[in-house]
Amino acid sequence: MTDEPQNHTFRVATLPARKPQRFRLTPSAKDRATLAKDLDITAIAALTFEGEIRAEGREDYRLDGRLKGTVEQPCVVTLAPVVTKIDAPVRRRYLASYVAPTGEEAEMPEDDTLEPIPEVIDLRDIAAEELALALPDWPRAPGAELGEAVFAAPDAAPLRDADLRPFAGLQALKDKLEKDG
Template sequence: MKNRHGGDDGSPFSYPVKVGHISANPVTVHLEADARELEDLANIWQVLEVRSLKADLQIARWKKDGVRLKGRVEANIVQSCVVTLEPVESRIDEDFEQIFVPEGSKLARIVTNDAAEMVLDPEGPDLPEPFSGDTIDAGAAVTEFAALAIDPYPRKPGVEFADHLEGDADGKSARPNPFAALKDWKKD
């Protein structure tokens, strides 16, 4: 299924879902970015190229008025190697789950203890994402999870940073010390 280009939030990969049309039985949806969306994603993600982005989702009602997106996102991207600046191909293949609740919902409240401190479990589920209106953007959620999986320091296989030494083996630097002129200054 192809999607419309551009969403209400400016996301280049958009798939709006009307919350009122979602049932308790999960609906399976296949999303795939077209050439224009891939180009826009490459600009946003600051990579050389996004060759493909697709996702298989299950969209279902969560509790009374929430929505659960659960699925898998796959992408092929080309980035610059942080050592050689040569192109490096990367593959993203991630499972994800996101829950959306209406703004002001009791389900979106952050749990606090007796001292009014937030209680967050780093291994626990993410907090529900609030939405306003009657529509959520499943495409923007897919884009976000794919972006989180991008390697921030891609390297070509076998390439390492060379050791860098400030000075030679004698301990004398070839560069002049910028503070050398200050050594003769003394306070009277």
Template sequence: MDALPLSRPFDTRRLGDSALSERIDATGEERAALAKAYDLLALDRLDAELTVAPWQRVGIKVSGRLIADLVQACVVTLEPVPQHLDHAFELAFLPPQDKAADPKTVAEAEVIVAFDEDDPPDPLTGPVIDLGAIVAEQLALGIDPYPRAPGADLAAEIGEASDPSASPFAALAGLRRDAKD
């Protein structure tokens, strides 16, 4: 994809010492492009309230709330499944040279994952941040990866019997028994 479906460049040099509020209301064309990009049946609403503020002397913090109404296909029946997102988020950005140089590996083999800590800041590679791309990313993170229509049952849909001998593993076990005989 050459152009971002939702783009709202924000020049951080406008900030000074105080925070600024921004609002994003996606147009019908932008919502259609995002629906296509994220394999949605429809994206009826996408708007966000954002606050962009200076952070840690040289960084930027973007906090906001995303609201979206979308429709996905059920992973079992392909029926339309509506979803309402109301998602608060916060991201921090620091220039790469100012990011902390804390170790990320143990004995250069394992990655340290600290679930109770905030995400590290993203790199701030210039004075412009694309708020639209941030909102599109947060939308993607909020979409249910496996939407199911009410009452959708995969076993019933594919006609699976509740008989355990019908399992492919039961067939393999039978082959193993035959090989021992």
């Protein structure tokens, strides 16, 4: 994810067993632009992923890190640029004994950080996945409001939002009765 000489992949077989393997990934402007395009967002102004990978027991590993950055997305209402700061913890636990759930109605484990141990841990892939999860689903510019859409067939009275709330009238009647005593 960068033109700088950074190590972004770690072969699990060569990770130290007694001390943590620290890492820091800072993608280049070109790599951030490519990732922004892949995520269908306007831009990634800054991105840093840092942390450590450490052995957990004899065969398992744990990655703990932090993803920080600044992204720009279009507002879902006005398409104006919306800048969002990202600051997300990242945790992955790689288990030698991990067995993926199978079957049509398999229950997913409660701990969503568990994964089977890969041959190679790729920090670029983890950063991209975590950034995708951290992005706001519906970014809104300050003050952007959805207006009321009103549609109707010719020569018909349009339905408004208030018309689609059948209990609003009952609530108003209840409030009036309580007020009048």
